[in-house]
Amino acid sequence: MRFVDEYRDAELGRALAAEIVATVDPGRHYKLMEVCGGHTHTIYKYGVDDLLPDNVELVHGPGCPVCVIPMGRVDDGIAVAHEEGVIFSCFGDMMRVPGSRGTLLEAKAAGADVRMVYSPLDALRIARENPASQVVFFAVGFETTAPSTALTLMRAKAEGVANFSCFCNHVTIVPPLRALLESPDLRLDGFIGPGHVSTVVGARPFEFIPGDYRKPIVISGFEPLDVLQSVHMILRQLAEARCEVENQYKRVVPYEGNPHALQVLEEVFELRPHFEWRGLGFISHSGLKLSGAYADFDAELRFPVPGIRVADPKACQCGEVLKGVIRPWECKVFGTACTPERPIGTCMVSSEGACAAYYNFGRFTREKAVV
Amino acid sequence: MSCSGERHCITCSDEGVPMRVVDIHAPGLALCATEEGVKSEVMTDLLGLVEPGSMLLVHAGTALQLIESPRGRSALDRAAR
Amino acid sequence: MTGGEARTLELIERVRSKPLRFRDERVTMAHGAGGKATQSLVEGLLAPAFGMTELADAAVLEGLALTTDSFVVKPIRFPGGSIGELAVNGTVNDLAVAGARPLALTLSLVLEEGLAADELRAEVAAIARAADAADVRVVAGDTKVVERGRCDSMYICTTGLGRVDPRARLSPAALRPGDRILVSGPIGEHGIAIMLARGQFELAAGIESDTRSLWSPVDALLEAAGPSMRCIRDATRGGLASVLNELARASGVAIVVRESKVPVHPTVLGACEILGIDPMYVASEGRLVAFVAPEAADEALAALAASPGCEGAAEIGVVKTDPAGLVLVETAFGGRRVMDMLVGDPLPRIC
Numbered sequence: 001m002r003f004v005d006e007y008r009d010a011e012l013g014r015a016l017a018a019e020i021v022a023t024v025d026p027g028r029h030y031k032l033m034e035v036c037g038g039h040t041h042t043i044y045k046y047g048v049d050d051l052l053p054d055n056v057e058l059v060h061g062p063g064c065p066v067c068v069i070p071m072g073r074v075d076d077g078i079a080v081a082h083e084e085g086v087i088f089s090c091f092g093d094m095m096r097v098p099g100s101r102g103t104l105l106e107a108k109a110a111g112a113d114v115r116m117v118y119s120p121l122d123a124l125r126i127a128r129e130n131p132a133s134q135v136v137f138f139a140v141g142f143e144t145t146a147p148s149t150a151l152t153l154m155r156a157k158a159e160g161v162a163n164f165s166c167f168c169n170h171v172t173i174v175p176p177l178r179a180l181l182e183s184p185d186l187r188l189d190g191f192i193g194p195g196h197v198s199t200v201v202g203a204r205p206f207e208f209i210p211g212d213y214r215k216p217i218v219i220s221g222f223e224p225l226d227v228l229q230s231v232h233m234i235l236r237q238l239a240e241a242r243c244e245v246e247n248q249y250k251r252v253v254p255y256e257g258n259p260h261a262l263q264v265l266e267e268v269f270e271l272r273p274h275f276e277w278r279g280l281g282f283i284s285h286s287g288l289k290l291s292g293a294y295a296d297f298d299a300e301l302r303f304p305v306p307g308i309r310v311a312d313p314k315a316c317q318c319g320e321v322l323k324g325v326i327r328p329w330e331c332k333v334f335g336t337a338c339t340p341e342r343p344i345g346t347c348m349v350s351s352e353g354a355c356a357a358y359y360n361f362g363r364f365t366r367e368k369a370v371v
Numbered sequence: 372m373s374c375s376g377e378r379h380c381i382t383c384s385d386e387g388v389p390m391r392v393v394d395i396h397a398p399g400l401a402l403c404a405t406e407e408g409v410k411s412e413v414m415t416d417l418l419g420l421v422e423p424g425s426m427l428l429v430h431a432g433t434a435l436q437l438i439e440s441p442r443g444r445s446a447l448d449r450a451a452r
Numbered sequence: 453m454t455g456g457e458a459r460t461l462e463l464i465e466r467v468r469s470k471p472l473r474f475r476d477e478r479v480t481m482a483h484g485a486g487g488k489a490t491q492s493l494v495e496g497l498l499a500p501a502f503g504m505t506e507l508a509d510a511a512v513l514e515g516l517a518l519t520t521d522s523f524v525v526k527p528i529r530f531p532g533g534s535i536g537e538l539a540v541n542g543t544v545n546d547l548a549v550a551g552a553r554p555l556a557l558t559l560s561l562v563l564e565e566g567l568a569a570d571e572l573r574a575e576v577a578a579i580a581r582a583a584d585a586a587d588v589r590v591v592a593g594d595t596k597v598v599e600r601g602r603c604d605s606m607y608i609c610t611t612g613l614g615r616v617d618p619r620a621r622l623s624p625a626a627l628r629p630g631d632r633i634l635v636s637g638p639i640g641e642h643g644i645a646i647m648l649a650r651g652q653f654e655l656a657a658g659i660e661s662d663t664r665s666l667w668s669p670v671d672a673l674l675e676a677a678g679p680s681m682r683c684i685r686d687a688t689r690g691g692l693a694s695v696l697n698e699l700a701r702a703s704g705v706a707i708v709v710r711e712s713k714v715p716v717h718p719t720v721l722g723a724c725e726i727l728g729i730d731p732m733y734v735a736s737e738g739r740l741v742a743f744v745a746p747e748a749a750d751e752a753l754a755a756l757a758a759s760p761g762c763e764g765a766a767e768i769g770v771v772k773t774d775p776a777g778l779v780l781v782e783t784a785f786g787g788r789r790v791m792d793m794l795v796g797d798p799l800p801r802i803c
Contacts, residue, residue: 010786038386047787063385091431092728109480118726119432121414141431144385148433151399151414196387199428199435222386224785252387252428252436260417261435329457335464341488341795361789363461388726407722409657 016228017051023235030056034192035063037352044361046224059324060354066093067349068277071310074099081112089123090138100310120152127164143200146170147261150268167299175286181213190234193219202257210243221249278346279318318345328355387430486690487794510550517552517614526801528605530649532660536578543612544586548667549684551620559593560609565600586665619678626682627703631771632749634742637764638715640734646802664738669759676755680748693732696779697793709769712784
């Protein structure tokens with residue numbers, strides 16, 4: 001029974017929290033970044049940071065592949081959705097990301113056929129069931145999700161489902177991390193590494209973090225205990241002056257990832273020379289598009305797409321929040337001009353974004369749990 | 372309008388769900404179930420042959436890793452040999 | 453907490469406590485979800501237009517309670533029930549939680565051209581059965597037909613009339629710090645049953661709607677703890693979270709929910725995880741939430757749990773003073789988080 005497990009976890013959690021207190025230097029302030037939206041969710045859902053001492057701060061990074069989609073690309077998606085005979089499908093979170101003139105949800109209210117799906121296979125099924133319509137799948141996600149899109153496209157090609165196409169906005173995990181680490185005003189001591197991207201890419205691609213930038217990284221699972229344990233492992237590395245990639249999530253993540261998945265990605269996708277990330281600007285070789293072999297399924301080639309770049313609003317300070325330079329409430333527009341209902345920037349757009357998570361879950365007078 | 376606390380898209384937040392293989396529908400396509408009995412169809416092409424009873428890590432309709440085979444040994448154990 | 457953080461939070465609360473205005477350009481599905489958008493429509497457009505000041509589940513006029521409801525669920529038949537049952541129980545429940553014994557219903561049917569007579573017969577029979585079970589009479593009605601494609605099989609609109617029970621002194625503004633919070637059974641079954649019945653997500657699980665009449669448990673609560681009952685609500689669209697938020701706001705109090713005490717079926721939890729929805733926001737159609745003065749809470753819970761269909765009743769939380777207007781969740785893991793009002797529409801057309 002779940003609740004029994006949760007009680008046991010709570011005891012173990014308190015024990016770990018005590019060990020963390022014993023490990024840290026009370027005179028030092030630690031800033032650890034968790035990259036993965038799933039980790040942000042765990043931390044807020046269970047209130048994990050309530051168990052950490054005041055001098056250990058968790059900063060939420062750019063691990064939300066939905067909220068980093070720039071407004072111009074959302075506008076492009078909406079333009080395709082409004083094309084005659086198109087059924088536009090996307091994941092739930094994408095429906096609410098604002099473009100320059102509204103969201104996909106609002107486009108649906110205005111008459112576009114926009115449908116929520118849980119996997120690209122659902123979109124392919126819609127295409128098979130509606131041969132007279134053009135079905136477009138808005139693909140988002142890191143290397144965790146890209147294999148699913150790839151397998152779906154391989155099936156579409158094999159079965160000749162000609163009315164199916166993909167508007168590809170997949171991104172890769174390493175370039176934004178490198179971009180963050182390159183930034184001169186970055187203030188982070190370590191990373192809680194993404195748990196499921198690494199099942200595909202492995203732990204090896206993260207070696208550059210300790211290697212080139214001297215920061216520890218621990219690949220973490222998604223249970224609250226996993227996250228706490230990973231925090232402890234990072235703090236221990238810092239205390240022992242070690243700096244390496246550690247894998248807390250060995251039960252699921254192999255060091256070399258899934259070679260078959262990587263092969264499939266090679267076949268179906270290729271890297272764009274550069275891609276714009278909302279809040280982080282243009283990053284080279286960070287975005288995927290369909291390879292030549294799959295050009296027939298590329299929605300950007302099948303439909304006219306405006307392709308206009310829309311700059312982030314001037315008031316937006318998301319870049320600084322993403323780097324851990326300022327905290328959500330320190331942004332000038334936090335909670336006033338920028339709220340979850342009317343978000344200005346990427347950190348407020350998805351519930352896993354730093355600002356949205358703080359606004360929705362963390363925003364109250366916190367009493368620290370007694371350790 | 373953005374996501375709020377009530378919704379958490381596990382696909383967008385990169386989470387996978389452990390699911391057990393119930394039945395093989397076709398090469399690369401299996402019916403899987405979560406611990407609580409929620410069933411869905413999953414693409415298993417990335418893992419080669421999977422057996423009913425295996426526990427898989429599933430994300431966005433695709434199995435990314437074998438967590439546990441029916442006899443309890445994980446792919447990670449086997450890879451260590 | 454630093455001064456800067458505290459000031460920002462204060463500013464946010466000031467902005468949030470202003471009455472909601474209806475500023476959208478178009479109606480979206482979110483306006484029907486029972487969350488913030490619905491509230492902005494009601495508080496910002498409808499209530500001011502009709503001079504309505506107190507908004508509750510039913511209006512009370514000279515000892516009689518009056519309520520109205522409409523049902524646009526898709527599909528009309530689902531595991532555990534159908535639109536007809538939903539219509540009867542939903543209307544009866546609006547009266548019951550206002551402390552009124554349901555007397556009569558009116559029934560307006562909007563039918564889709566081409567609806568099979570057998571389906572119509574089946575729904576009418578379901579309505580009759582549900583009315584009988586709820587001890588209420590259908591006394592008036594209307595029927596309209598619209599062209600094929602203009603409504604999904606049928607829409608049902610009802611008006612419910614009840615007599616206010618003398619034992620009831622219920623109001624959304626009546627909550628006081630120290631009050632204890634009860635729920636009559638596991639949450640979230642109806643919403644998930646509908647989502648799975650739609651078959652669009654290729655998920656399958658044995659979850660049934662929890663639709664039922666709540667007059668019996670309300671009667672039991674009034675009998676056991678009448679003067680100590682502050683407010684009773686049914687947790688429909690927007691779920692438990694929406695009820696708690698509305699009441700925290702209306703009474704100007706804080707509500708703390710102990711997550712591990714909230715009854716949820718494991719299968720509902722599993723489906724919610726995959727669908728990406730917090731079960732606290734998922735609709736039930738036969739569960740009540742009751743707020744009772746602390747000294748009477750034990751008897752109230754016992755009376756509730758003894759009521760047929762409410763065996764899973766549980767105490768789930770408590771009312772506090774601060775932070776006023778907010779709902780907090782205490783997690784089993786030992787942390788806390790805010791549980792805000794519903795913003796979007798994770799589960800459209802479920803009731």
